[in-house]
Amino acid sequence: MGEVIVVTSGKGGVGKTTTTANLGTGLASAGQKVVLVDTDIGLRNLDVVMGLENRIVYDIVDVTSGNCRLRQALIKDKRFENLYLLPAAQTKDKTAVSPEQMKVLSDELRTDFDYAIIDCPAGIEQGFKNAIAGADRAVVVTTPEMSAVRDADRIIGLLEASELSNPRLIINRIRPLMVKHGDMMDMADILDILAIELLGVVPEDESIIVSTNKGEPAVLDRGSKAGEAYRRITRRIRGEQVALMNLDIPDGLMNKFKKLLGLH
Amino acid sequence: MSLLEFINRMLGKENTSSKNIAKERLRLVLVHDRASISPQMLNKLKEDLIRVISNYMDIDESCMEVNLSQDDREVALVASIPITRMKRDYSVRS
Structure with a gap:
C-alpha cells in the first residue's frame, strides 16, 4: 500500500512544483514506483518542469469525470x-x-504506486481543499521571507484542522551569505516561529533555473547544491536519518579579526 | 543602511539586522493571525472558563463576556465575568 503526500505552501512561487518534481524523481531513482499529480487546474506547470509537456493527451479532470x-x-x-x-x-x-x-x-493511486506526490496550487480555496483531500501526509514548503512564513503558518493551521497533522517543513531558497550577514531568517528562526518538524533545507541555486529550462529535475544533477539537498530530503521521506546539508559559509578575514578581538 | 547600523554590524551587534526586524514583525503578525479564532472555539473556551470558575464562585453566565482584544502591540483575552456569590467551601473541592 502506497502513500499519498501533498506538497503545499499557501504562497505562490516558493517552489512547490520544483519540490514535487525533485522528490518524485528522487524517489523514482531510488527504485520506488511514483506518480506525480498536478492539481493546479488552469495553471499547470509540473509537466513543463518534468519536460513532459509534449506528451499530454488526457488530464486529471478526464480521469475524475470518467x-x-x-x-x-x-x-x-x-x-x-x-x-x-x-x-x-x-x-x-x-x-x-x-x-x-x-x-x-488517491485510493486508486495508493494501490498502484509506492508514492503519489500531489502538487498543490497556491491559495487556500477549492484547489487546496482538493489537493489535501486524499493525502496521508503533508509537506509544507516555505522560503525565509516574512510573507511565505506567514502563509505557511496559516496552511499548517488549515492542515491540522483537516486532520493532516504533523506536516513537515522544507525551507527553500536559503541564501547562506544573507543569513550570515543577519539579513535573512535562518532555519532556527523559522522553526522557532512555525514549531513544526523540519524535513529539509534547500539553498538558493541557479542550477534550478537551468534544470527547469531543460526539463530535467536538479535532483539528478550531481553538481547541483539544491539537487544534493533534494537527494537528502528524498531519503528522509523514506524514513532514513540523514544529516542536514551544511549551508554555513566559512569565516572571512573580517570575522576572524573580530573573533580575535572578542567582539563576536 | 545608516552609518550607525553599519558600525553596529561591524561590531557584531546583531540587533539591528533586518532578520531580527523580520522575526519580531512576523511574531506579532502571527499572534494576530492566530488570534482570529472561530466563534466555536471562543464558545468552547467560554464553557471551559465557566466550568473552572464555578468551582470557586457562582457567576452570572448571561452577562459574561469573553473576547479577544487586539491593538498594535498585543492581543489580549478580555473577560468580564460578574460574580453573584462566592463559595465558602472552595478549598475542599477538587
Missing part, C-alpha cells in the same frame, strides 16, 4: 519507467474536481 481511465492519462517519464505524471487540465478551473473525487483518485 472520460478516460487512470492508466490512459498517466504519462511515463523520459528517464525512469517507474515514474509517471498525471497532468492538470489547462482549460478548466479548480471546481472541475471535488474533494470526494480526489479521495477516490
Whole structure:
C-alpha cells in the first residue's frame, strides 16, 4: 500500500512544483514506483518542469469525470519507467474536481504506486481543499521571507484542522551569505516561529533555473547544491536519518579579526 | 543602511539586522493571525472558563463576556465575568 503526500505552501512561487518534481524523481531513482499529480487546474506547470509537456493527451479532470481511465492519462517519464505524471487540465478551473473525487483518485493511486506526490496550487480555496483531500501526509514548503512564513503558518493551521497533522517543513531558497550577514531568517528562526518538524533545507541555486529550462529535475544533477539537498530530503521521506546539508559559509578575514578581538 | 547600523554590524551587534526586524514583525503578525479564532472555539473556551470558575464562585453566565482584544502591540483575552456569590467551601473541592 502506497502513500499519498501533498506538497503545499499557501504562497505562490516558493517552489512547490520544483519540490514535487525533485522528490518524485528522487524517489523514482531510488527504485520506488511514483506518480506525480498536478492539481493546479488552469495553471499547470509540473509537466513543463518534468519536460513532459509534449506528451499530454488526457488530464486529471478526464480521469475524475470518467472520460478516460487512470492508466490512459498517466504519462511515463523520459528517464525512469517507474515514474509517471498525471497532468492538470489547462482549460478548466479548480471546481472541475471535488474533494470526494480526489479521495477516490488517491485510493486508486495508493494501490498502484509506492508514492503519489500531489502538487498543490497556491491559495487556500477549492484547489487546496482538493489537493489535501486524499493525502496521508503533508509537506509544507516555505522560503525565509516574512510573507511565505506567514502563509505557511496559516496552511499548517488549515492542515491540522483537516486532520493532516504533523506536516513537515522544507525551507527553500536559503541564501547562506544573507543569513550570515543577519539579513535573512535562518532555519532556527523559522522553526522557532512555525514549531513544526523540519524535513529539509534547500539553498538558493541557479542550477534550478537551468534544470527547469531543460526539463530535467536538479535532483539528478550531481553538481547541483539544491539537487544534493533534494537527494537528502528524498531519503528522509523514506524514513532514513540523514544529516542536514551544511549551508554555513566559512569565516572571512573580517570575522576572524573580530573573533580575535572578542567582539563576536 | 545608516552609518550607525553599519558600525553596529561591524561590531557584531546583531540587533539591528533586518532578520531580527523580520522575526519580531512576523511574531506579532502571527499572534494576530492566530488570534482570529472561530466563534466555536471562543464558545468552547467560554464553557471551559465557566466550568473552572464555578468551582470557586457562582457567576452570572448571561452577562459574561469573553473576547479577544487586539491593538498594535498585543492581543489580549478580555473577560468580564460578574460574580453573584462566592463559595465558602472552595478549598475542599477538587
